[in-house]
Amino acid sequence: MYDILVIGAGAVGCAVARELSKYKLSVCVVEKESDVCEGTSKANSAIVHAGFDAKPGTLKAELNVRGSKMIKELSSKLDFAYKQNGAMVLCFDEADVGKLEELKQRAVINGVDGVSVISGEEARKLEPSLSDNVKAALWAQTSAIVCPFEMTLAFAENAFANGAEFRLSTKVTGISKNGDTFNVKTDKGNIQCKIVVNAAGVFADEVHSMISSQPMKIVPRRGEYMLMDKAAGGLISRTIFQLPTKMGKGILVTPTVHGNLLAGPTAEDLDDKQDVSTTKHGLDEVKAKGSLSVKNIPFNKVITGFSGLRAVGDTGDFIIEQSDIKGFIDVAGIESPGLSSAPAIGEYVCKIISGIIELVQKDNFIDTRKGLVHFFDLSNDQQNELISKDPSYGRIVCRCEYVTEGEILDAINRPLGATTLDGVKRRTRAGMGRCQAGFCLPTTMALIASKLGISLADVKKTGAFDTDRRQDDE
């Protein structure tokens, strides 16, 4: 019997679990995939939005502005990659300059500092690769880029260190309530708890409907992206948006926090909540619209394309509330700016829960977390010290991203460690470079197989395991 069960280990679910782990509560997170950060959290623009875009008075506005400030602070406490690089919203038509002014007004009302409207010429002075057709731009200095994998992992690991349990490869199949106790059915047995937090992303409506009779509809809105080689990463230094339309924020072009160049996303409403395929028309649109903003984007240096599904609710705002069922809290419709809002959503959910049960702060909450060593971020002396202590840091496995065997072993062995190739990739960047794991795949497979005690052929790229591979350790 847990006090609280969080369904879904994306950025939001993990942020909620971390926030809850500050209190004297028993907390458990269930996730149908074998790793955290497997849904929308792993395939998005990786932007921490400044907060000028959301309509004043909405939860989106409130939580985005709060979240973006929290992420900046958490990035150093919880050791994940974050860079405040600033953003521009481009306007290509003199007639639309007024819309930039409106955005600036929104920024003021939402409490976002450092936002100004600049001319096309000023914009090009800051970013020489911008299109000659840019007439004016909104410049938001507090916009940032983040590693969404590391951020989600950091929340999860920190929650874990503070006592939260994680049940991975565990899919919720039904929910019932008996008195004050929820009985949550999963494919790995039943779980009892007092409070349920539904953070199931694009599946939040299905989880909601397992217990509530009130209607909820989440539409998966696909966004396709193209990621370019680090050799292209220096083309621009700020995140470049186009003036938003009804279908989203247009195609953005941005450096990533690791130095690649990213263009996307498209916006296409689907029926299939697992359709993360890319399409020719989608990738063509990314190229065409991305090129409106930035000149000479080297699309011949694309190293991969991918799709993510935004969880679009039917209210236009985040749905974060106790449902008609007491103790069942929906955290649904977390589309953009969901990533930016995640830690603030965690706080907000705690506030809701404090109205249901009494929350007592722990006095031994650990508020820092040490991430994986990124060997090539260390100084030469630190590198040599590490190699002399552990020779596996002297062996490079991923040549493109310079990832050492030591880092991969750490990714596999640490709490909530990786059990799949994609899990190793998200933690270490092994396989994320220009050869896309061509060279390191066999070695990474062997390291995972050895840890899990399985054959090489059974090492998975991604996805749930039938049994929990980690139970041996516990």
Add this chain to the structure above:
Amino acid sequence: MNKYDLIVIGGGPAGMAAALAAKKAGIDDLLIIERDNVFGGILNQCIHNGFGLHTFKEELTGPEYAERYADMVIQQNIPFELETMVLSLETTTDAMKAVTVISSKRGVQTLYAKAVILAMGCRERPRGALNIPGFRPQGVYTAGTAQKLVNLQGVKIGKQVVILGSGDIGLIMARRMTLEGAKVSAVAELMPYSSGLKRNIVQCLDDYGIPLLLSHTVVDIKGKEKLEGVYIAKVDEKCQPIPGTEVYYPCDTLLLSCGLIPENELTVGAGVMIDPRTNGAYVNESLQTNVNGVFACGNVLHVHDLVDFVSEESQRAGENAARFILNGGSESGKTIEVKAGNGVRYTVPCRINIDNAPELTHIRFRVTGVYKNVSIILKSGDTELMRKRSQILVPSEMVDLIIQKNKLSDIDDTIEVFVEEVQK
């Protein structure tokens, strides 16, 4: 003790041949750096035969070919370090080359050399770079990665296979997967001609009844977690898929053999100019790059189809590097440009120092398409230096033109290699 006359980066066929040649030419103070734990590079996973016909006049497997060279390296007492990777290459103010390496033994350390030979080989073009739409499931591999998994690690990667691209590794893997009990449904090739050697098409596809679909490509990949199938469509003359021609091929494995890319990130960091046509360095007749004392050979310079040509080329790089070290590296003299004319995609070298040129200079190149019954012509202005008839020229087979030094003596500034239709 971090100073050497010569450092050879890479212990594959190119690096070993270069080191052996340099040693033979009198360089004793040298070091081979290899990132793997054995010599041989990609040859180790090439367990099929067909290697060494030119070099050893017999047919060897890849590991056997590698072993012959590795044995010679050990016999000659050439120093080497395995499981060591070069992180950066720079030129210091005193014209020494600074080679920063990492290994468990050394940690991160900078070594210095008078000359460096680049012999790092190439990598495969991955799925992401091909922009194939669809899902990203398990079961999509580059052909070489699959080859390593199957041949060196004993992994059974799949039962029903489609191969995109007709590069040699893809063709070899079509046969290999068939021998492993898998069904290879098709090899799709975007171009109207194969990018692999004729003998591999015959021995690896035709002999096993595997269809080669020219002017076809994969347009969609199905399967959320595991690969379930691919759609293959015909393409038009501009290599664009023709709507309505898609055919579904169920498969659990898709192998990609869509080109090899010389691995030159290190090279670029050293200030070496890269030829966009080969993705390798611009070199002169000595296989020296624009950075004095930095030589390149093998697949890091341009992708070869036969290892025998790699060994021969690398031997020249080793000899030239030795000469550079022993002569103190002066490179004066008259230099002419080698231009790729009609039908020629690139040439290696792209410039020749006439005073330094050996008795016989090799000019290697690939043609841009399939040419039947043509002449290869080497011309300087109006003067024809060489003419060679050819029944057939294909992009997959590298051409090696050998020109005598005396023919180059009166050249002003440029020679051009081109393909000309034979007048009937």
